[in-house]
Amino acid sequence: MLKGVKKMEREWMIEARKELGFSKSELAKEVKVVRSYITEIEKGNKSPSGKLALKLSRVLKVRMEKFFEEELEAEERELVNQ
Structure with a gap:
């Protein structure tokens, strides 16, 4: 998890x-x-590896990118606020 990034539950995954x-x-x-x-993944405490995200996305029928969207959005906000 990124420094200063608030953990977010992955309600969509649940x-x-x-x-x-x-x-x-x-x-x-x-x-x-x-x-x-x-x-831990559902609580937002851990992020899956790319390989695991791919497996999960196939089983759960969601886009793989969904597992990383919150972190990417937080990273973008952090860059904008610098």
Whole structure:
């Protein structure tokens, strides 16, 4: 996470997971990570690697870029405010 970037829950990820009927454990198994890592990603405490974001995007049927939008927007705001 970037310095000064407020963590944001990925509500869209939680909604997509639930809409598709996945528990955190089931999603974790599907993309081959531990459940606690899915929790950290959903809470905004961790960002997935590009490879994991690709796997998650395919399973959750969302754009891969979605996993990085909040960080990119925060980075842009930080640059504008300098």
